Amino acid sequence: MTPFRVVDFLEAAERLQAQGRDIVRLEAGQPAFPTPAALVEATRTALAEERTRYTPALGIARLREAIAASYRRRHGIELDPGRVAVTTGSSAALALLGDLLIDPGDGVLLSDPGYPCNANFVRRAGGEPQWIPVGAEQRYQVTAAALAAHWRPNTIGAWLASPANPTGELIAAPALRDLVEEIGRRGASLVMDEIYHGLVYDEPEVSVLEMTADAFVVNSFSKYFGMTGWRLGWLVMPEAAARDINVLAQNFYISPPSIAQHAALAAFRPEVIAELEARRAELRRRRDFLVPALRELGFTIPHTPAGAFYVYAGIEGLAEDCEAFCWDMLERAGVAFTPGTDFGAHLARSKVRFSYTEPLDRLELAVERLRRALAAG
Ligand SMILES: Cc1ncc(COP(=O)(O)O)c(C=O)c1O
Numbered sequence: 291m292t293p294f295r296v297v298d299f300l301e302a303a304e305r306l307q308a309q310g311r312d313i314v315r316l317e318a319g320q321p322a323f324p325t326p327a328a329l330v331e332a333t334r335t336a337l338a339e340e341r342t343r344y345t346p347a348l349g350i351a352r353l354r355e356a357i358a359a360s361y362r363r364r365h366g367i368e369l370d371p372g373r374v375a376v377t378t379g380s381s382a383a384l385a386l387l388g389d390l391l392i393d394p395g396d397g398v399l400l401s402d403p404g405y406p407c408n409a410n411f412v413r414r415a416g417g418e419p420q421w422i423p424v425g426a427e428q429r430y431q432v433t434a435a436a437l438a439a440h441w442r443p444n445t446i447g448a449w450l451a452s453p454a455n456p457t458g459e460l461i462a463a464p465a466l467r468d469l470v471e472e473i474g475r476r477g478a479s480l481v482m483d484e485i486y487h488g489l490v491y492d493e494p495e496v497s498v499l500e501m502t503a504d505a506f507v508v509n510s511f512s513k514y515f516g517m518t519g520w521r522l523g524w525l526v527m528p529e530a531a532a533r534d535i536n537v538l539a540q541n542f543y544i545s546p547p548s549i550a551q552h553a554a555l556a557a558f559r560p561e562v563i564a565e566l567e568a569r570r571a572e573l574r575r576r577r578d579f580l581v582p583a584l585r586e587l588g589f590t591i592p593h594t595p596a597g598a599f600y601v602y603a604g605i606e607g608l609a610e611d612c613e614a615f616c617w618d619m620l621e622r623a624g625v626a627f628t629p630g631t632d633f634g635a636h637l638a639r640s641k642v643r644f645s646y647t648e649p650l651d652r653l654e655l656a657v658e659r660l661r662r663a664l665a666a667g
Contacts, residue, residue: 364487
């Protein structure tokens with residue numbers, strides 16, 4: 291297992307804050323929006339009604355139905371709620387998929403850079419992470435051609451994300467279709483992490499489920515819904531996998547958290563969605579401030595990221611090593627962001643990730659502080 295370095299930065303930033311330093315926190319993957327009032331209310335109600343017991347392993351029926359219905363509204367897909375498993379964050383969905391899909395010795399293709407925990411879910415199941423280096427020229431996404439080029443005799447499939455962490459980049463519909471075809475042709479499995487769905491700013495948002503019922507899709511209440519601490523996610527699976535996922539979930543988790551599930555029922559209410567859409571507009575404003583401001587400071591960002599709340603920026607003209615640079619900027623500028631080496635190896639030493647999870651005035655302060663620190667050398 292490799293450590294999740296962002297947690298080291300989180301802890302260091304917290305230490306400095308405890309010493310009285312003001313730190314602009316752009317290192318973590320959670321926006322600092324308050325929980326929508328309807329969700330707080332639904333949580334109180336769930337507690338008052340003693341919804342504190344185990345639920346079915348794949349989640350309460352009403353929530354599975356609500357999730358299925360959300361695909362009808364957003365993507366025009368009719369989804370049998372029996373194909374939806376509610377999980378303890380999407381992290382548990384990824385763990386279940388590792389257990390279901392991977393046998394010891396199996397290879398799984400992953401993008402480099404990518405979400406760092408994926409490789410550890412693969413290793414946990416005895417599998418071998420197989421990296422596909424992706425660069426700015428492919429908007430940091432895997433193509434069908436790259437998939438074919440990196441396929442090995444033991445490869446059983448690919449785990450991809452759109453929009454992706456740490457780059458915020460999407461797989462556009464035609465490229466996604468090619469990937470689905472390539473995987474289908476090989477009789478392999480495709481895991482698509484759509485956890486940043488809902489946070490796409492100026493391009494159409496496509497779910498792989500619009501193209502195939504064979505993919506495994508991971509999603510969560512953590513990001514768009516802003517419910518990181520509720521630990522609630524979901525998995526959409528092919529019908530044939532539902533029984534095995536149920537057995538695995540029963541054994542390893544018994545059930546997802548019950549109060550969180552009852553609270554999440556309120557997440558799809560129109561007034562909550564309206565609030566979340568206003569947040570999306572706010573995140574877009576932040577992105578549109580931060581990207582040009584960072585470019586002006588000398589960071590390289592060849593393409594404006596299409597979604598999530600991340601900017602993956604090159605520091606080629608500013609410093610040699612991202613880890614030393616991040617520690618230096620934390621100490622001297624009081625701005626916390628994440629070294630590229632947290633997300634892979636491919637050109638990672640010259641990359642950093644900013645999360646625009648703080649309000650605009652804090653982002654402005656961060657840019658000003660970075661400007662001063664960089665000028666001081
Ligand atoms: C791409 C991606 N997938 C999955 C997760 C796990 O999130 P959670 O378990 O909160 O749903 C994260 C968290 O940052 C992520 O960035």
